Amino acid sequence: MARTQDQRRAETRARLIDAAADLFARKGFHAVSAEAVAGVADRTTGALYNHFGGKEGLLLALLEVWKDETAADLLAAFAGMTELDDRLAALFDVLTRGDGDRGASWLLLELELWLHGARDPAIGEPLARRYAGIRARLADGLADWARLAGVPLRRSPERTATAVLGVLIGCAVQHRLDPPAVELRAVVDALRDLLGLPAP
Incomplete structure (x- = not known):
């Protein structure tokens, strides 16, 4: 059966994202050209620009895919966990290890994108x-947890989410250099x- 235009x-899109994930993680975002990504994906550079607008758009799309995959991994992991500490540990684990090299690659690409975005x-x-x-999304999850656990948050869910994300990313950055x-x-x-919550 012939594939539809949407399927093609x-x-x-998937081939370009997969190629970018491999090349950006191994060589760094700035060291890889749009032509190199298109070549590995067996697509044209025009296709890359048509789908993503350029290398930066491709990197944003790649990180969105990883974000969605990470969220799905966490939800699956949480389903088998009853202890809060196990869930908190899973949040850090998925950023530093993940499946295969995704955790380590994500952090490097995230930092490269942040530097690029800051400029x-x-x-x-x-x-x-x-x-x-x-x-x-994190604030909503924290608010739901606080309500179900009967533990009022010290700060608003939004402020708590900002601080939680800061701890996770900051510790992941340090872990990358000195585990x-x-x-x-x-x-x-x-x-x-x-x-x-008090320390156990």
Whole structure:
């Protein structure tokens, strides 16, 4: 059966994202050209620009895919966990390890995109919106947890989400360079403190 135009477009998009994930993670975003990504994906550079507007748009799309996959992984992991500490540990684990090299690759690409966005509003503005969406989802989850657990948050869900994200990313950055220096227990205790819970 012949594929529809939508199916062909979806396949091209997926191939370009897969190629970018491999090349950007191994060589760095700035060291890889749009032509190199298109070549590995067996697509034209025109297709890359048509789907993503350029290399920056491709990187944003890649990080969105990873964000969605990470959220799905976390939900699946949470389904089998009853202890809060296990869930807090899973939040950090998915950023530092993930499936295969995704956790480590995500962090490197996230930092490259942040640096690029800090210098270029065309990237910085959509990146800021992306972080706002992540914080909003996290705030909703924290508010639901506080209500179900009967534990009032010390700060608003929005402020708590900002601080939780800061601890997770900040500790992941340190862990990337010196894993033994960032103990999982210390990260979990910091998150418990933000949630207004005593250390166990």
